[in-house]
Amino acid sequence: MADKILKKLNIKVWRQNRASEKGKFETYTIENISQGSSFLEMMDILNNELIEKGVDPIAFDHDCREGICGTCSLFINGRPHGPDTEVTTCQLHMRKFNEGETITVEPWRARAFPVIKDLIVDRSAFEKILQAGGFISVNTGGVPDGNAISIAYEDAEESMDAAACIGCGACVAACKNSSAMLFVSAKVSHLAKLPQGRVEAKKRARNMVAKMDELGFGGCTNTGACEAECPKSISILNIARMNREYLVARFSE
Amino acid sequence: MSILNSKIPEGPLAEKWGNHKGAIKVVSPANKRKLEIIVVGTGLGGASAAASLAELGYNVKAFCYQDSPRRAHSIAAQGGINAAKNYQNDNDSVYRLFYDTIKGGDYRSREANVYRLAEVSPNIIDQCVAQGVPFGREYGGLLSNRSFGGVLVSRTFYARGQTGQQLLIGAYQALNRQISMGNVEMYSRHEMLDVVVINGKARGIIARDLVTGKIKRFGAHAVVVATGGYGNVFFLSTMAMGSNGSAAWQCYKKGAFMANPCFVQIHPTCIPVHGDQQSKLTLMSESLRNDGRVWVPKKKEDAVKLQKGEIGPNDIKDEDRDFYLERRYPSYGNLVPRDIASRAAKERCDAGFGVNGEGKAVFLDFKYSIDRLGKKVIEARYGNLFQMYEKITDVDPYKEPMMIYPAIHYAMGGTWVDYNLMTTIHGLYSIGESNFSDHGANRLGASALMQGLADGYFILPYTIGDYLADEIMVPKTNVNAPEFEEAEKAVTERIEKLFNIKGSKPVDYFYKKLGQVMWDYVGMSRDAEGLKKAIKLIQEIREDFWKNVKVTGEMNNLNPELEKAGRVADFFDIGELMARDALDRNESCGGHFREESATEEGEAKRNDELFTYVSCWEYKGENKEPVLHKEELKFENIKLSQRSYK
Numbered sequence: 001m002a003d004k005i006l007k008k009l010n011i012k013v014w015r016q017n018r019a020s021e022k023g024k025f026e027t028y029t030i031e032n033i034s035q036g037s038s039f040l041e042m043m044d045i046l047n048n049e050l051i052e053k054g055v056d057p058i059a060f061d062h063d064c065r066e067g068i069c070g071t072c073s074l075f076i077n078g079r080p081h082g083p084d085t086e087v088t089t090c091q092l093h094m095r096k097f098n099e100g101e102t103i104t105v106e107p108w109r110a111r112a113f114p115v116i117k118d119l120i121v122d123r124s125a126f127e128k129i130l131q132a133g134g135f136i137s138v139n140t141g142g143v144p145d146g147n148a149i150s151i152a153y154e155d156a157e158e159s160m161d162a163a164a165c166i167g168c169g170a171c172v173a174a175c176k177n178s179s180a181m182l183f184v185s186a187k188v189s190h191l192a193k194l195p196q197g198r199v200e201a202k203k204r205a206r207n208m209v210a211k212m213d214e215l216g217f218g219g220c221t222n223t224g225a226c227e228a229e230c231p232k233s234i235s236i237l238n239i240a241r242m243n244r245e246y247l248v249a250r251f252s253e
Numbered sequence: 254m255s256i257l258n259s260k261i262p263e264g265p266l267a268e269k270w271g272n273h274k275g276a277i278k279v280v281s282p283a284n285k286r287k288l289e290i291i292v293v294g295t296g297l298g299g300a301s302a303a304a305s306l307a308e309l310g311y312n313v314k315a316f317c318y319q320d321s322p323r324r325a326h327s328i329a330a331q332g333g334i335n336a337a338k339n340y341q342n343d344n345d346s347v348y349r350l351f352y353d354t355i356k357g358g359d360y361r362s363r364e365a366n367v368y369r370l371a372e373v374s375p376n377i378i379d380q381c382v383a384q385g386v387p388f389g390r391e392y393g394g395l396l397s398n399r400s401f402g403g404v405l406v407s408r409t410f411y412a413r414g415q416t417g418q419q420l421l422i423g424a425y426q427a428l429n430r431q432i433s434m435g436n437v438e439m440y441s442r443h444e445m446l447d448v449v450v451i452n453g454k455a456r457g458i459i460a461r462d463l464v465t466g467k468i469k470r471f472g473a474h475a476v477v478v479a480t481g482g483y484g485n486v487f488f489l490s491t492m493a494m495g496s497n498g499s500a501a502w503q504c505y506k507k508g509a510f511m512a513n514p515c516f517v518q519i520h521p522t523c524i525p526v527h528g529d530q531q532s533k534l535t536l537m538s539e540s541l542r543n544d545g546r547v548w549v550p551k552k553k554e555d556a557v558k559l560q561k562g563e564i565g566p567n568d569i570k571d572e573d574r575d576f577y578l579e580r581r582y583p584s585y586g587n588l589v590p591r592d593i594a595s596r597a598a599k600e601r602c603d604a605g606f607g608v609n610g611e612g613k614a615v616f617l618d619f620k621y622s623i624d625r626l627g628k629k630v631i632e633a634r635y636g637n638l639f640q641m642y643e644k645i646t647d648v649d650p651y652k653e654p655m656m657i658y659p660a661i662h663y664a665m666g667g668t669w670v671d672y673n674l675m676t677t678i679h680g681l682y683s684i685g686e687s688n689f690s691d692h693g694a695n696r697l698g699a700s701a702l703m704q705g706l707a708d709g710y711f712i713l714p715y716t717i718g719d720y721l722a723d724e725i726m727v728p729k730t731n732v733n734a735p736e737f738e739e740a741e742k743a744v745t746e747r748i749e750k751l752f753n754i755k756g757s758k759p760v761d762y763f764y765k766k767l768g769q770v771m772w773d774y775v776g777m778s779r780d781a782e783g784l785k786k787a788i789k790l791i792q793e794i795r796e797d798f799w800k801n802v803k804v805t806g807e808m809n810n811l812n813p814e815l816e817k818a819g820r821v822a823d824f825f826d827i828g829e830l831m832a833r834d835a836l837d838r839n840e841s842c843g844g845h846f847r848e849e850s851a852t853e854e855g856e857a858k859r860n861d862e863l864f865t866y867v868s869c870w871e872y873k874g875e876n877k878e879p880v881l882h883k884e885e886l887k888f889e890n891i892k893l894s895q896r897s898y899k
Contacts (some may be wrong), residue, residue, distance in 0.1 A: 001439060003527065003528070027298075034527070036530075039534065048761055052759065052761040057814055061320065069325075084644070091644045093644070122321070130429050131433040136385045138384060138427075139305075140305040142877070144379065144383070147395050159387040160387040163387050164413075193387075194385050229475055
């Protein structure tokens with residue numbers, strides 16, 4: 001099956017040299033892109049053309065290109081990770097685009113994710129939230145046998161569903177309030193669903209939510225945009241679960 | 254016979270690690286607080302080491318080039334992690350895991366290291382469960398296992414097709430906890446560009462802040478390099494785009510020997526290359542070979558029709574399908590080790606039986622398992638992999654077989670380390686994929702995760718104490734020492750040199766050329782003539798690079814092109830050393846196949862008389878030939894035999 005070639009595309013992209021400088025959109029034209037190529041491969045080709053012309057290439061975050069590391073982060077044609085479902089930008093392929101189309105590429109837009117350069121944003125706020133409690137307090141060594149505590153199949157599966165979060169930030173970018181509730185609740189659920197994580201569940205929810213609020217993320221108004229755009233289909237049921245943990249924690253204070 | 258001292262403890266194999274732990278020095282809690290350790294890289298090895306060392310009380314500084322430690326490429330490991338738990342009652346044991354690993358590595362690894370790896374493997378699973386890793390479970394609530402290539406038992410633990418992700422998140426959570434407690438200073442978006450050696454001891458690193466472009470100095474009492482493998486020297490590989498060999502290469506240039514650099518693994522089940530716009534290859538987990546059957550057409554005319562797109566795989570009847578792995582290796586079938594499966598695929602494709610337009614693909618078919626177990630079961634086992642395959646290829650693998658082809662995946666070779674995981678530079682350690690120690694000439698599936706975590710959780714935290722116990726009176730490293738001054742100057746000059754070339758071609762132009770040479774001559778099949786040619790070609794491309802590369806942007810700003818230029822510049826040197834090493838090793842073993850050394854049936858033929866050694870390369874300076882030292886491998890417990898998976 002030979003892939004079709006897109007003869008011409010216009011790429012309208014956000015350029016901003018550094019955080020302290022003003023940014024603006026620039027439009028570049030690119031030719032002969034195979035529909036079998038990934039979106040980022042198209043960006044590579046565009047960048048190499050820009051270099052040959054002496055233009056600074058477009059900076060964008062990317063690494064594994066397998067949809068698992070969560071590094072890539074583009075807002076394409078108004079959607080986080082572009083016009084496909086359940087994919088990250090690196091797994092988005094050019095067959096989702098049409099001949100002659102103008103493709104608009106922006107960074108994640110959120111107060112808590114300031115732009116570093118072009119399409120790269122600073123997501124260290126996510127790190128701070130996880131450092132506030134996204135772990136189980138055990139040291140290396142001295143732990144019981146892996147089979148010492150049975151875990152119901154369904155609980156392990158539900159925990160895994162939440163643990164699949166890749167921390168890309170699409171949920172924040174998709175939300176009109178720039179809320180991080182889906183991200184935070186995924187970690188809270190992942191650990192609360194396991195007996196090992198139950199011990200600190202209340203404290204964890206309380207500390208992570210407090211940190212999230214402090215860092216300038218917005219509140220949740222149940223639009224469900226986060227779930228719809230999440231490349232790993234993390235469910236908003238996790239948000240309900242986190243709210244419950246959080247309330248219980250507040251009442252038991 | 255050589256200056257290398259592997260420090261393998263005396264005594265019976267099963268008692269070596271225990272005796273060694275008893276014999277090595279320990280640092281008191283009060284003194285640990287005075288000592289600083291730098292850990293570079295935050296994959297399974299680096300994150301687990303940084304967290305464990307900080308828990309012990311050391312002051313740790315951790316570095317990664319990614320924007321978060323969670324993004325290290327360990328995250329992409331899919332299928333699972335081995336451990337000798339024998340939960341399945343299928344006669345698994347520490348000895349069996351040890352034996353499988355030595356045999357799988359084609360008898361080119363150290364017995365003592367591999368035995369220790371098998372010995373600590375059960376602890377890893379316990380640790381991960383305690384951290385909240387949601388491993389797959391049976392309905393009764395106990396941990397579930399699957400099988401992997403090269404073994405006859407089920408000892409692989411998994412979290413769907415995202416085992417690496419879940420294990421890394423476990424280690425990352427432990428790391429985050431130590432960061433929040435102030436025991437680890439985390440430097441994300443920082444890239445190590447040199448190691449600083451003072452009076453023969455590693456005392457720190459030079460790193461570039463990738464956001465501001467600033468060159469910074471960091472001092473410590475010991476440095477741990479956990480920066481993974483150098484597979485990206487091939488341009489197209491399953492590695493992350495940023496994965497590189499530069500940190501290890503700087504260590505090499507400062508005196509750490511590189512061991513077995515020619516041993517790289519070619520993974521049999523990757524999505525085939527399409528066209529010429531591709532930037533990387535995607536792996537499909539080895540676990541798929543549990544339930545998928547590999548085949549090509551029996552008749553050449555069917556293959557030709559497939560290549561032309563005139564028929565589809567489902568048009569070929571069962572009796573016209575050649576399940577070549579089952580045919581050639583009846584006892585292991587589709588679960589032969591990776592090197593063997595890869596070569597068998599290449600053999601069929603070279604013979605004209607390839608099934609895609611380029612003739613470079615074979616089928617991995619789930620029809621038989623779906624018929625036997627139902628779609629639901631297959632979906633539960635491999636759902637995310639099937640989804641990934643469909644997104645990339647636009648083909649539904651529930652309805653049509655997957656197309657796969659071998660690709661570069663892992664580096665067994667790496668920095669030489671002794672039993673304590675210390676390199677030939679005192680106080681410089683190398684762990685995980687970046688060292689050479691456990692996998693010989695071929696790594697078994699699900700063993701990379703095991704080794705990374707074994708090193709980081711259970712080996713390095715013990716062995717590093719033996720060195721640091723003598724450092725307790727040493728004050729904090731002075732980063733204004735002349736050695737730091739010099740190293741920083743060299744790093745800055747190299748960056749300026751790259752900018753000043755002002756040539757006409759982007760880095761990728763040279764990088765792709767290098768990758769092609771590596772794949773053609775230092776890839777799945779090698780011979781003396783080709784390797785000599787490769788060395789010459791690499792030298793030519795490198796010369797061209799240093800004359801004609803164009804690096805845009807600013808030094809004092811975020812600049813991905815500059816980062817890439819530095820890494821690719823090192824890949825030329827790494828590639829050349831790999832070719833030299835492959836040329837020296839005139840035998841076939843594991844992933845290293847020399848055409849001059851094959852059996853009549855085309856299987857790899859080892860030469861134990863001449864090559865039962867680890868090749869250790871010593872850097873002698875720019876444009877000088879490196880010197881080869883040999884660490885002889887002694888097998889006291891296992892009898893060497895030609896591998897057979899028939």
